[in-house]
Amino acid sequence: xxxxxxxxxxxxxxxLPPDVPLLWVLRDEIGLTGTKxxxxxxxxxxxxxxxxxxxxxxxxxxxxxxxxxxxxIDTSRPEPALAALQAAWVDHQVAxxxxxxxxxxxxAADLLATTPYPTDAQIDEAMQGNLCxxxxxxxxxxxxxxxxxxxGEA
Amino acid sequence: xxxxKTTRRAFLIGSAAIVGGIAIGGYVVSRPAPNPLHPEEGATxxxxxxxxxxxxxxxxxxxxxxxxxxxxxxxxxxxxxxLDWQDIRIEHGPPxxxxxxxxxLKNALPIHAYAASDLQNxxxxxxxxxxxxxxLQVTGGSTSTVDAWDRFRMAGAxxxxxxxxxxxxxLGVSASDLKTENGAVIAPDATRLPYTDLxxxxxxxxxxxxxxRTPDQWRYIGKSVPRxxxxxxxxxxxxxxIDTKLDGMRFxxxxxxxxxxxxxxxxxxxxxAKMAGVEKIIPLEDGIAVVASNTWLAFQAADAxxxxxxxxxxxxxxxxxxxxxxxxxxxxxxxxxREDGDVDSLPAGATVLEAEYRAPxxxxxxxxxxxxxxxxxxxxxxxxxGHQAPIAxxxxxxxxxxxxxxxxxxxxxxxxxxxxxxxxxxxxxxxxKIAAAMPGVPVKMxxxxxxxxxxxxxxxxxxxxxxxxxxxxxxxxVDGKIAGISCAHQAMARMTxxxxxxxxxxxxxxxxxxxxxxxNYRIRGYLSDMSVPVGFWRSVGASHxxxxxDCFLDEMAxxxxxxxxxxxxxxAREEHAxxxxxxxxxxxxxxxxxxxxxxxxxxxxxxxxxxxxxxxVIEVRDESGLIxxxxxxxxxxPGIALDPRNIEAQMSGGLIYGLSAAIMGEITFxxxxxxxxxxxxxxxxxxxxxPQIAVQIVEAGGRIAGVGEPGTPPAAAALANALFxxxxxxxxxLPLNKHFDFV
Numbered sequence: 001x002x003x004x005x006x007x008x009x010x011x012x013x014x015x016l017p018p019d020v021p022l023l024w025v026l027r028d029e030i031g032l033t034g035t036k037x038x039x040x041x042x043x044x045x046x047x048x049x050x051x052x053x054x055x056x057x058x059x060x061x062x063x064x065x066x067x068x069x070x071x072x073i074d075t076s077r078p079e080p081a082l083a084a085l086q087a088a089w090v091d092h093q094v095a096x097x098x099x100x101x102x103x104x105x106x107x108a109a110d111l112l113a114t115t116p117y118p119t120d121a122q123i124d125e126a127m128q129g130n131l132c133x134x135x136x137x138x139x140x141x142x143x144x145x146x147x148x149x150x151x152g153e154a
Numbered sequence: 155x156x157x158x159k160t161t162r163r164a165f166l167i168g169s170a171a172i173v174g175g176i177a178i179g180g181y182v183v184s185r186p187a188p189n190p191l192h193p194e195e196g197a198t199x200x201x202x203x204x205x206x207x208x209x210x211x212x213x214x215x216x217x218x219x220x221x222x223x224x225x226x227x228x229x230x231x232x233x234x235x236x237l238d239w240q241d242i243r244i245e246h247g248p249p250x251x252x253x254x255x256x257x258x259l260k261n262a263l264p265i266h267a268y269a270a271s272d273l274q275n276x277x278x279x280x281x282x283x284x285x286x287x288x289x290l291q292v293t294g295g296s297t298s299t300v301d302a303w304d305r306f307r308m309a310g311a312x313x314x315x316x317x318x319x320x321x322x323x324x325l326g327v328s329a330s331d332l333k334t335e336n337g338a339v340i341a342p343d344a345t346r347l348p349y350t351d352l353x354x355x356x357x358x359x360x361x362x363x364x365x366x367r368t369p370d371q372w373r374y375i376g377k378s379v380p381r382x383x384x385x386x387x388x389x390x391x392x393x394x395x396i397d398t399k400l401d402g403m404r405f406x407x408x409x410x411x412x413x414x415x416x417x418x419x420x421x422x423x424x425x426x427a428k429m430a431g432v433e434k435i436i437p438l439e440d441g442i443a444v445v446a447s448n449t450w451l452a453f454q455a456a457d458a459x460x461x462x463x464x465x466x467x468x469x470x471x472x473x474x475x476x477x478x479x480x481x482x483x484x485x486x487x488x489x490x491x492r493e494d495g496d497v498d499s500l501p502a503g504a505t506v507l508e509a510e511y512r513a514p515x516x517x518x519x520x521x522x523x524x525x526x527x528x529x530x531x532x533x534x535x536x537x538x539x540g541h542q543a544p545i546a547x548x549x550x551x552x553x554x555x556x557x558x559x560x561x562x563x564x565x566x567x568x569x570x571x572x573x574x575x576x577x578x579x580x581x582x583x584x585x586x587k588i589a590a591a592m593p594g595v596p597v598k599m600x601x602x603x604x605x606x607x608x609x610x611x612x613x614x615x616x617x618x619x620x621x622x623x624x625x626x627x628x629x630x631x632v633d634g635k636i637a638g639i640s641c642a643h644q645a646m647a648r649m650t651x652x653x654x655x656x657x658x659x660x661x662x663x664x665x666x667x668x669x670x671x672x673x674n675y676r677i678r679g680y681l682s683d684m685s686v687p688v689g690f691w692r693s694v695g696a697s698h699x700x701x702x703x704d705c706f707l708d709e710m711a712x713x714x715x716x717x718x719x720x721x722x723x724x725x726a727r728e729e730h731a732x733x734x735x736x737x738x739x740x741x742x743x744x745x746x747x748x749x750x751x752x753x754x755x756x757x758x759x760x761x762x763x764x765x766x767x768x769x770x771v772i773e774v775r776d777e778s779g780l781i782x783x784x785x786x787x788x789x790x791x792p793g794i795a796l797d798p799r800n801i802e803a804q805m806s807g808g809l810i811y812g813l814s815a816a817i818m819g820e821i822t823f824x825x826x827x828x829x830x831x832x833x834x835x836x837x838x839x840x841x842x843x844x845p846q847i848a849v850q851i852v853e854a855g856g857r858i859a860g861v862g863e864p865g866t867p868p869a870a871a872a873l874a875n876a877l878f879x880x881x882x883x884x885x886x887x888l889p890l891n892k893h894f895d896f897v
Contacts, residue, residue, distance in 0.1 A: 016448060017430050024450035028405055033397035034390020036570070038521055039603040040453075043833040046521060073390030089388040093380065093799060096807055097220030098387030099394060099521040099570025124842035131833060133521050133571050134220045135810025137844040139803070 006069040007032065009077065018064025022056075023047045025063050026072060034074035034102050038131070045130030048103035049073075055110035073102040081112040081151060088147040096134035104130045108144050117148050201252040202231060202309040204245075205353035210235070210337065211243040215253035216302075217293035217542040218246070218383065219520075219572035220807075221862040222800045225381045227302050229796060233374045234310030234367060235349075236334040244382060246566040249544035255290050256305070257297035293542040294577055294690060296764035296860025299796060303858045304366075311364040313356070320355035321347050378799035383568070395540040395567040398527040400596035404433060405449040406588050407600055409456045410441035410609050413826035415467030415685050418442070426458040435459065436591045443588045449600050466826025468684045475686060475823060476512075479617050482637040482680040489657035491666025495674035497621075497633040504623040504630055507713050509706055511620070512887040513698035515821035516613035516691055517828075517836055522570020523606045526585035529596040534561045537585055540569035542577035546649040550579040551586035553651070562586075573811070574690035578611050579648055607836055608828040611645070611689025612821050614638040618665070618702035623674075624714035629725060631674035632710070634665055634703065640681050641688040664696025664761050664867050665703040669730030670722070686823070692811055693863040696763035700867025701816070701874065701888065704759045708875045709884065717748040718875065719758045719771075726760070732791050732855040733760070733767040739789035739852050740769040755880025759871035765859030766792045770809065772845070772872040774880050781880075782897045783813065783845040783873065790864065793855040801861045802849045808865020809847065814838035816870035817896055818889050843897055 002013040007030060014025055026032045026049070035058055038046030042057040049058045052068030071079075078086065085105050088094075095101045104127070111118055111126040118126065123141055132140070204211045214227040224244050232242055247253065314334055321339040322329040324347070331342050338346040349356075369376070386392035411418060421442055423435040431451035436443040442459050446452035469475055500506070526539035528551075535557060541547045544564045552559045569576055585599045601609075616638040623631040640658040647653045658679060659666070666677035691697055711721035719741055726734040737760055740746070750756050753776045760769045773785040788805045795801055818837055822829045830836040870888060877894060878884050885893045 017451075020448060020450050024448055028448045028450075031399055032390075033393070033399070036394075036521075037396065037449075037523065037600070039833050041603070041832055041834065043837075044521070086388040090380075090384045093384055093803070095220075095381075095384055095387035096222070096803060097521065097569060097571045098383065098392055101387050102390050105388065127841040129840075131521070131838060131840060133519060133573075133811070133814075133838060135807035135814075135839070135844075136803070137810070137839075137841050138806060138847055140841070 003063050005063075005066060008070070008072060008075040014063060016063060018062060020063045021059050022049070022061045022063060022066055022070065023058040026058065026070075032072050032074045035072050036099055036102055038100065038103070043131070044100070044103070045107055046100050046103040048106040048130070050106060050110065053113065055107050073106055079109070080154065081147070082109040084147040084151045085109055085112070085143065088143040088150070092139045092143040092146065094136050094139040094143050096136055100130060100132045104132065104140055108140070108147070111144070112148055112151065116152060118144065200309055200313060201247075201250065202306060203235070203313045205349055207350060209241055209243065209350060210237055211245055213247040214244045215247045215250070215291060216298045217540065217566065217569055217572060217576065219293070219540070219542070219569040219576065221804060222381050222797070223293070223298045224383065225379060226299055226796050226800065227306055228382065229374045229379055230302055230306035231310035233372060234307050235314045236336060238336040239374070239379055241337055242382065249291055249548050249564050253291045255292050255297055255301050257301035258290050258292055258295055291543065291545045292577065294574065295694075296766070296863045299860055300765070300858055307366050308364075311366055312361060315361035315364040316356040316359040317349055317352050319359045319361055320352045324352075324355065375796055378797050381800065392568060394522050394570045395527070395538060396522055396525045396570070396600060398538040398567065398598055400527065400529065403527070403596040403598055404445050404447065404592065405452050405600065406443050406445045406597050407449065407452040407456050407602060408438070408441055408443045408584055408605065409459060409461065410438075410605065411463045412608055412828070413463050413466035413470070414609070414687055414828075416440070416464035416826070419462040419464055421462070422460040426455040429455045429458060434592065436588060438584070438587060443584070443599070445588065445592060445597055449598070453602055468686045468826065470826035471824060472822045475615065475684060476617070478682045478684045479615065479637045482682040483619065483635060485680060487678040488640075488681040489659050489662060489679040491659050491662030491677040491679065493676045494672070495631075497631050497674045497676045500623050500631055500674070501625055504625040505713050506621065506623045507709060508619070508621045509709060509886055511618045511702035511705065513616050513701060514819070514888055515615045515686070515688075516815050516819050517607055517610045517821050517830070518573040518575035518691060519607065519833075519836060519838070520569070520571030520573055520575055523603055524575070524581045524601040525599060526581050527596060527598040528585040528589035529594070530555070530586070530589040530592070531594050533557060534563070535586055535589060536563045536565070537582050538565045538567055539582050539585065540567045540572065540576055541582065542572055542574075543579070543649060546579055547582040550649070550651070551582045554583045555586050555590040573692040574694070575610060577645070577649070578689055580609075603833070604831045607830055607832060611641070611687045613691030613697055614641055614661070614688040616698045616702070618699070620702070620706040622706060622710045624710050627714045627716040629670075629672045629707070629710055629714070629721070632672050632706070633674075634677045634706075635680060636662060636665065636677070636699065636702070637680040637682065639684055639686055639688045641690055641694070644687065645689050661695045662699070663694060664699030664763055667762070668703065669733040669762055669767065670725035671728035672725060692808070693763055693866040696761055696863070696867040697815075700759070700761040700763070701870040704761060704868065704871035705874050705886070708757070708871070708878065719746050719748065722758070722760050730767070732852070733762055735852050735854045736760070736767045736769045736789045736791050739850050740771050740787050743789060743848060743850050744771040744787040746771060750879060755876045755878070757872045757875025757877070757879055759868035759875060761864070761867035761871075763864045763867050765857065766790055766861060766864040767855070768805070768864045768868055770868040770872040772876045774873070774876045776880060777897060779895065780897045781877070781894050783843065786845045786847045786872070788847065788849045788865065789852060790849070790861070791852040791855045792859045792861050793853065794858040795851045795853055798851055801851055804861040805849045805865040806847045808863065809869045810839050810844060812866040812869025813873060816873050816888055816890055818891050820889050
């Protein structure tokens with residue numbers, strides 16, 4: 001028996017046990033490797049994707065529990081907020097190793113969807129589940145503010 | 155696109171002059187190494203510049219682990235070749251002797267980095283060539299730009315002149331009438347001859363040693379260029395080792411004895427073998443590997459294998475390990491890193507103080523868990539792995555499965571952090587063993603975070619015992635004894651298979667080599683041979699000495715009744731002007747007055763490591779009993795600032811890495827096993843506890859030095875010194891959250 005998933009607008013029939021986490025379906029089965037494995041226990045945020053537009057830790061969502069379309073960093077048609085963040089990430093040269101940045105950007109896109117002009121405190125609140133061992137936080141903060149401003153002007 | 159495939163249809167240009175660097179020293183070490191890009195030609199060609207129909211590819215054979223090294227190395231070649239930044243392609247390239255790190259061994263010399271006379275610089279350069287003999291294609295020690303500074307600019311300049319000579323022949327003019335611009339030679343009549351059209355002819359030319367561009371001609375060096383890796387890291391397309399994809403690939407994980415160093419006694423895989431997706435369970439000497447159709451299914455099955463383990467090869471309890479370090483003080487000193495004056499005869503009336511400092515074991519905890527992908531087929535092995543020492547990885551993987559090194563190909567991927575962890579050879583060795591057990595099948599091995607955290611080569615725990623004396627507001631004596639386990643001895647044995655002893659001065663870096671005029675100044679190291687696995691952790695010896703030595707200086711300043719910043723500045727002024735400039739700069743940036751209002755504390759710290767002096771001021775605030783680190787100011791002097799924006803990132807990131815360790819980083823042992831499993835019990839600084847950070851770059855030192863590590867050592871000391879200023883409590887051990895509650 002297979003499970004149907006919609007990922008980045010494409011339909012997939014997945015033949016895996018329903019308890020396999022979405023993360024490992026995306027990475028090993030579908031081959032979308034932009035979503036990263038960091039900890040497996042929802043402690044680092046590297047695996048953040050959107051399910052029905054809401055940021056979720058894909059290491060903690062079982063295949064059988066995915067209840068809406070999935071968007072990952074790999075999408076070729078990003079929503080305006082995601083696109084603005086990706087552009088701001090490049091402008092601010094945020095990434096060092098870059099491994100956590102897929103999750104950082106997906107989390108930030110969720111923040112901007114609900115809070116178009118986040119304060120520093122709101123950024124702290126929304127982003128503190130996303131770990132970065134290179135210490136890129138100051139530029140992440142600057143890039144979020146910049147993307148918010150540009151989205152507001154658009 | 156791999157190098158091998160590119161090379162077969164590539165036109166190469168180059169010259170024998172640049173391969174071995176600017177030749178200084180004996181014949182053997184300066185003889186050019188073969189060009190790995192085209193060995194079948196048998197000719198010595200430029201191994202850093204490759205031109206084919208698509209344009210120019212720059213080979214950047216250092217580990218890109220986040221420090222921006224690929225773009226920095228490309229910048230040096232592009233500067234001399236007049237390449238348009240947008241047209242540059244980069245590839246890591248294969249493991250090869252030509253890519254040896256000439257700068258790495260220079261740091262092993264018993265000369266303080268700041269005391270650089272011409273004679274000493276010459277000795278350093280000659281010794282540096284021994285790196286080639288030792289096959290040291292290693293990324294570490296903040297040496298990449300130091301090593302590349304002359305070699306990569308010369309590679310670009312040689313290519314440029316060869317292209318001009320080829321164009322000159324074609325046009326019937328003198329090469330001196332030609333100039334280069336954005337990937338083309340420009341004729342006197344302004345005709346553009348693209349490099350791609352000239353490459354074949356240029357490969358036949360051996361130009362004389364070209365002149366390097368002067369600073370007033372630089373177009374890229376000293377400016378902030380867009381790092382080439384940024385778009386791919388923002389849209390998810392960057393391919394880390396863990397993202398390797400091969401047709402028919404299977405997914406594996408390992409369970410290695412958590413009692414480190416011990417083997418496996420027995421195992422029962424009867425339940426695991428029946429689990430969904432499991433294809434094979436492979437016994438290893440010290441654990442098992444599970445190969446499955448999905449990584450998560452492999453994780454689940456590995457949990458289900460019942461294994462009995464041997465004990466660890468070192469004292470199993472943390473308190474026994476501390477006792478082992480204490481016992482090292484009773485042995486003869488392993489190394490004396492400095493001995494100025496006479497620490498045993500003090501001027502009358504000097505105030506003497508003593509203190510003991512401790513620093514714990516630390517994990518690297520790179521964001522990308524350890525992984526490697528390998529296929530073994532027809533007696534050859536191919537490995538995809540993010541590695542800081544690809545030649546060692548190749549040789550040890552080959553030895554592990556009993557084949558020749560020539561039968562092993564390594565593809566070095568970009569790395570999701572490394573911090574020293576990815577210089578170890580365990581990961582490629584396990585991948586090789588798994589692949590050898592699955593002939594013809596590509597297998598990607600991924601470790602769980604728990605496996606990664608509990609099978610690291612940890613930053614050694616150390617105990618430092620200091621005695622100091624002050625008089626008339628100044629330091630007159632400091633005498634330090636540092637006890638630890640040698641990561642240099644252990645790592646060299648693992649990387650080369652040869653046990654080595656001798657003085658380990660790396661453990662004394664950050665204490666013995668500080669640019670301070672202290673008339674009586676001695677630092678000695680004491681080693682324990684406990685086999686707790688230890689390795690190089692971002693900034694190595696300076697990672698603990700930066701805390702222990704600098705905090706003790708802060709205590710000496712306090713005892714002397716001198717402002718702590720002025721205390722350090724006075725000692726630096728007499729010894730090393732660039733270091734004094736850095737301390738003055740951080741004083742001015744932070745508006746340091748030595749006075750703070752109630753509820754606010756400030757601390758200063760300084761450490762020169764890997765040739766780069768760094769001073770930091772940290773400000774802490776009491777928020778209803780919780781400590782907030784509100785601000786940090788950093789001044790540094792890398793000699794020549796290649797890319798200010800990248801340096802700012804490295805300094806900020808280095809500080810944050812150091813703060814994570816200072817506030818909450820600690821690895822402890824129980825029953826020979828590491829107590830910590832994952833980020834919930836080995837956490838790091840996050841968005842809400844990062845201070846405002848300001849960075850200022852000074853260029854007074856002259857000689858180029860690295861920036862990847864030097865931002866880390868002062869962080870813990872600056873924070874501990876700020877907490878002393880705020881609370882009056884002097885804490886001499888880490889992590890600081892044992893004594894203070896942070897926001």
